[in-house]
Amino acid sequence: MGEHTERTTDDSSLMEDVYPLSPVQLGMVFHDLYSPDAGVYLNQYVFSLRGRLRPEVLRDAWRHVLGHLPVLRTAFVWEGMDRPVQVVFRHAALPWEEHDWRGCTADERRERLGRYLEAQRGRRFDLLEPPLLRLALVRVEDEEFELVWSYHHLLLDGWSISLVLQDVLASYDALLRGGTPVLPRRRSYRDYVAWLLRQDLAAAETYWRATLRGFAGPTPLGVDRAPDAAASGPAAFGAxxxxxxxxxxxxxxxxxxxxxxxxxxxxxxxxxxxxxxxxxxxxxx
Structure with missing residues (x-):
């Protein structure tokens, strides 16, 4: 185990919480370790921002939200454990970059942004080192920006994204006015995992066995495929x-x-x- 992992498991002062993974998270961790260079669970959003944006205030708004939402400060530890656990750190530094592309033409910016996004997708996250997200603010004109948000799917699903963005916008507005952001308390992911652990797994298995009764294998695609084209080994897929x-x-x-x-x-x-x-x-x- 690396130095950071040892600190995580040995120094409780760094930790805010420790709890199990959900079944979906367990699957993601398995695939991330099995195919470390695949990048299947690295998600990206690009937001076009217009107006008199203050980059330093936006950065501080993200920092505030990072401190407010435990899930964004979560790491995943498996070595030396009977089962993987997620560890919420008390603090995590925000990975933030700023770039100025105002001297580029529109075509050059599109090409440059495409290369940047591809490069970011190639940088896998270390599951032991929170936060599992990166942000970059690109100024393309005096009052035009592109905000690139890359994060690991272990942290957030589609519903969660809008909640994070609501908190960021509320924090930006409060900081811009010189105030302290007051954000709503979000339900902890720990609560969801605890709910899952209380469910009747035997009843769930009975339901799915009944639902899938009669299926002996995956659905045939009905298209010609070479005998050796079946997926095998890490990252055996195309895009x-x-x-x-x-x-x-x-x-x-x-x-x-x-x-x-x-x-x-x-x-x-x-x-x-x-x-x-x-x-x-x-x-x-």
């Missing part, structure tokens, strides 16, 4: 991308909100429909 227009993105977000879904759940549903079309089967596993 494809397609940019959506701003209008299409806004439409998806609006539809998801109306139906109380995350955009990710909406995309997963569309993926299921596509697999059903390929396989010719109504049920997809």
């Amino acid at each position: 494809a991308g397609r940019l959506l227009s701003a209008d299409a993105t806004a439409g998806l977000q609006s539809f998801a909100r109306q139906h109380r879904l995350t955009v990710n759940a909406l995309v997963q549903g569309a993926w299921g429909v596509l697999l059903a079309r390929y396989s010719g089967e109504e049920d997809v596993v």
Whole structure:
């Protein structure tokens, strides 16, 4: 175990809390360790900001939120443990960068931003070193900025993002006015894990065995594939991308909100429909 991990487990003064992982988190940690260079669970958001932004105040707003939300100060420890645990640190330094690209043309900025995002995706997070997030503020014009937020999916899901951003905006507004941010208390992820541990796992297993009765294997895709094309070993997958227009993105977000879904759940549903079309089967596993 590294120096930081030893401090984590041996020096309780550094820790605010320690509790188990949820089943979803356990799966993410396994895949992160099994395929450390895959970057599957590194998420990125890019926000375009317009107006007389004060970068130092925005930075301090993020620092305040980092101190306010325990989940953002969480590390994950597994070595020397019977089962992995998540450790909430009392303090964590905010990884913050600022860049000035005002001398670039619009095309140069797009290309440069693309390279920067790709480079950030290639920098994996050390699960032992909180916070598992990075921020970069890029000034592209005097009153135009791009805020890049990279974070590990272990910390946040789609619903959580909006809550974090609400706290950041409220903190920025308070600091801009010379006040101290007063933020609402968010329900701890520990509470959710505790709720999971109280559930009847035997009843859940009975339900899923009944639901999946009759399925002997995954859904066949019905497309030609070479015999050796099946995934094997770490990071045995490919990637494809397609940019959506701003209008299409806004439409998806609006539809998801109306139906109380995350955009990710909406995309997963569309993926299921596509697999059903390929396989010719109504049920997809």
